[in-house]
Amino acid sequence: MSDEDVELEARLEEQEVFEPSDAFVEQANVSDAGIYEEFEEEWPECWEGAADLLDWEESYDQVLDDSNPPFYEWFTDGTLNASTNCIDRHLDERGDEAAIEWVGEPVDEDNVTLTYSDLHEKVNEAAAALRDLGVGEDDVVTMYMPMIPELPIAMLACARIGAPHSVVFAGFSADALATRMNSADSEYLVTCDGYYRRGDPLDHLDKANEGLEGVEHDTDTVVVDRLGRNGDDFGHDLADDQHDWGELMADHEGAEVEPVDRDAEDMLFLMYTSGTTGKPKGVKHTTGGYLSWTAWTSQAVLDIKPEDTYFCSADIGWITGHSYIVYGPLALGTTTMMYEGTPDHPDRDRLWEIVEDYGATQLYTAPTAIRAFMKWGEEYPDQHDLSSLRLLGTVGEPINPRAWKWYYKHIGNEECPVVDTWWQTETGGMMVTTLPGVKDMKPGSAGPPLPGLDVQIVDTNGDEVEPGRAGYLTVNKPWPGMLRTLYKNDERFIEEYWAEYSDTDSSDPDDWVYFPEDGAKIDEDGYITVLGRVDDVLNVSGHRLGTMEIESAIVGVEGVAEAAVVGGDHPVKGEAVYAYVIVEDGQEESDEFRAEIVEAVEDAIGPIARPEQVIFTPELPKTRSGKIMRRLLEDIANGEELGNTSTLRNPEIVEDIRQVVQGD
Ligand code: PRX
Numbered sequence: 001m002s003d004e005d006v007e008l009e010a011r012l013e014e015q016e017v018f019e020p021s022d023a024f025v026e027q028a029n030v031s032d033a034g035i036y037e038e039f040e041e042e043w044p045e046c047w048e049g050a051a052d053l054l055d056w057e058e059s060y061d062q063v064l065d066d067s068n069p070p071f072y073e074w075f076t077d078g079t080l081n082a083s084t085n086c087i088d089r090h091l092d093e094r095g096d097e098a099a100i101e102w103v104g105e106p107v108d109e110d111n112v113t114l115t116y117s118d119l120h121e122k123v124n125e126a127a128a129a130l131r132d133l134g135v136g137e138d139d140v141v142t143m144y145m146p147m148i149p150e151l152p153i154a155m156l157a158c159a160r161i162g163a164p165h166s167v168v169f170a171g172f173s174a175d176a177l178a179t180r181m182n183s184a185d186s187e188y189l190v191t192c193d194g195y196y197r198r199g200d201p202l203d204h205l206d207k208a209n210e211g212l213e214g215v216e217h218d219t220d221t222v223v224v225d226r227l228g229r230n231g232d233d234f235g236h237d238l239a240d241d242q243h244d245w246g247e248l249m250a251d252h253e254g255a256e257v258e259p260v261d262r263d264a265e266d267m268l269f270l271m272y273t274s275g276t277t278g279k280p281k282g283v284k285h286t287t288g289g290y291l292s293w294t295a296w297t298s299q300a301v302l303d304i305k306p307e308d309t310y311f312c313s314a315d316i317g318w319i320t321g322h323s324y325i326v327y328g329p330l331a332l333g334t335t336t337m338m339y340e341g342t343p344d345h346p347d348r349d350r351l352w353e354i355v356e357d358y359g360a361t362q363l364y365t366a367p368t369a370i371r372a373f374m375k376w377g378e379e380y381p382d383q384h385d386l387s388s389l390r391l392l393g394t395v396g397e398p399i400n401p402r403a404w405k406w407y408y409k410h411i412g413n414e415e416c417p418v419v420d421t422w423w424q425t426e427t428g429g430m431m432v433t434t435l436p437g438v439k440d441m442k443p444g445s446a447g448p449p450l451p452g453l454d455v456q457i458v459d460t461n462g463d464e465v466e467p468g469r470a471g472y473l474t475v476n477k478p479w480p481g482m483l484r485t486l487y488k489n490d491e492r493f494i495e496e497y498w499a500e501y502s503d504t505d506s507s508d509p510d511d512w513v514y515f516p517e518d519g520a521k522i523d524e525d526g527y528i529t530v531l532g533r534v535d536d537v538l539n540v541s542g543h544r545l546g547t548m549e550i551e552s553a554i555v556g557v558e559g560v561a562e563a564a565v566v567g568g569d570h571p572v573k574g575e576a577v578y579a580y581v582i583v584e585d586g587q588e589e590s591d592e593f594r595a596e597i598v599e600a601v602e603d604a605i606g607p608i609a610r611p612e613q614v615i616f617t618p619e620l621p622k623t624r625s626g627k628i629m630r631r632l633l634e635d636i637a638n639g640e641e642l643g644n645t646s647t648l649r650n651p652e653i654v655e656d657i658r659q660v661v662q663g664d
Helices: 003-014 022-027 037-043 045-049 082-087 090-092 117-133 152-159 174-184 204-213 228-234 245-251 290-302 321-333 348-358 367-376 401-411 488-497 548-556 591-604 631-635 651-662
Strands: 062-067 074-076 098-103 110-116 141-143 165-167 187-193 194-197 199-204 222-223 242-244 266-274 280-286 309-312 335-339 364-366 391-395 417-422 454-460 473-477 518-522 528-533 537-540 543-547 560-570 575-582 613-616
Touching: 003 473, 003 631, 037 290, 045 062, 045 290, 045 364, 062 280, 074 364, 082 090, 082 152, 082 290, 082 321, 090 117, 098 117, 110 222, 117 152, 117 222, 117 245, 117 335, 141 152, 141 266, 152 165, 152 187, 152 266, 152 321, 165 518, 174 591, 187 204, 194 417, 194 543, 199 204, 199 228, 204 222, 222 245, 242 245, 266 321, 280 290, 290 321, 309 321, 309 348, 321 335, 335 391, 348 364, 391 401, 454 518, 528 537, 537 560, 537 575, 543 548, 548 560, 548 575, 548 631, 560 631, 591 613, 631 651
Parallel strands: 098 335, 141 165, 141 187, 165 266, 187 222, 222 242, 309 335, 309 364, 364 391, 391 417, 575 613
Antiparallel strands: 062 074, 098 110, 194 199, 266 280, 454 473, 473 518, 518 528, 537 543, 560 575
């Protein structure tokens, strides 16, 4: 490092507040600080501006119907179609411009540019094909696909014919697919033969087929041929109820499908996410509210303009990809990028190469990726010209100030604002973050709530806590992008998100408070630092996993008597899975058995949930009422001083386990 660099590092280390540059502010979509006050005064009408970013078939009568909380309705009686908004309306001005720039993992492969006209053509053909297979309005179509262009095409085709989609992350297991298809009564599946991972073709259809065996009803499957001849070795034959995507598209070449008018409150999609029980929750998002929310936040926070080439490195199998690769950016008519592979293939500069080649203007990624980039070193981004970047974003987990500053300096060259965006699958889009053209940034803190949102940090009684004190994050007013319910389970919806801080007998919306199950603190300027989940949900590499789901996979293994799963700190993944396991009498505590347990978790959920360590223990620390003290198990995993053990029934076990894990 040169002297100048050392000086710069030292200055960055100290600096706690960063201003956006004048050059950024001058061109920002939102740069008037008055927006906060204005939205507060004009609530809920302030959200008309978000709805105005869309084209409506029938305009709405009412912005918010809050007569039956927490079942809020937004833009009631309005009708629209999401695929029209993401494609058709851009054709006149942007028909020949790229809608999707797709980059495959193999470097020597032809990448795909889909202009808005191409996307229109393909979405129409896919819509016609799906309809021909029998997909009707409101039928849930499951997609179990990696990052290939056919995924957004299929999603938008469903949106066109009013069929909600349910995308299952391709890294999830066969069992996870079956559970979600059964829960959604989904009779249609779109999947593919395989994809590339770190240079090798990976079989995917085999896993999909295994999942289909666990589906309780008849299904039709459409299979995309992603691998061509490279997939021959997998020897796939399509069954009678399986159809080749390419053939279906050819059969419907040139088809045009009239977009179905959907009510604002009609379901656009379902997304399953992890909760505190072993069963994933089907989060329901709607057409009008969700699309307005993702379009508005894409414009205000990501500063997206039609002429941008915007790059979000998330996977479409998670909510970030739905909201900020597909719906938000396409609703604004911009160019959105998709990358199939991992950031370290063929080398650790792959993302920077893509940014340079395509002239990406924004990059939106996860802290876990930033921590990995940081570990690999700045020599990788330094090999590339990243000057096209105008804004950087992070999402999915807390980002530590060091990683934030590394990102700001080495990727953004101290010129790009960094937006640290807090939100969830359930919120549909961003909630707490700086507006980059208005607010200063404070590394480590997501920022203030977006205008029009009422977010508070409260204690267990629901009273606001002092600045600087830890409390629970709550949202005290509804917003258009919010989930409407859990699929076919209104009761669980109330129980999971509202019961904690609401008067559930009241019909007054002021008595209803949304609780996202995150801990947080707020500073004197109203900036919120999110501390992490307060329920039994883990955040591993930005992926949300329920400890109960992992535990039930482990106790399903013959020879396991009991299991407790907790998250331990991890330098790159944020959190890693630690599994404490009690074996049955006669079962050997061997490495083979450990491997069997790891495999069971991979089978039930997927490799993302693979335990970092499986720790055999004769007992688990329990309170006198029999509750497992997870906090102590977390302390052990983190090598920390042990908390209070006096309330335990079996305090001596804690020291025994600690010795096994920490080894002294
Ligand atoms: O704990 C919060 C964390 O991720 C959770 C939501 O996970 P999921 O529904 O999978 O959505 C992830 C993508 C939006 C939250 O409850 N989280 C998300 N963003 C942040 C965060 N924690 C701290 N800072 C963030 N910016």
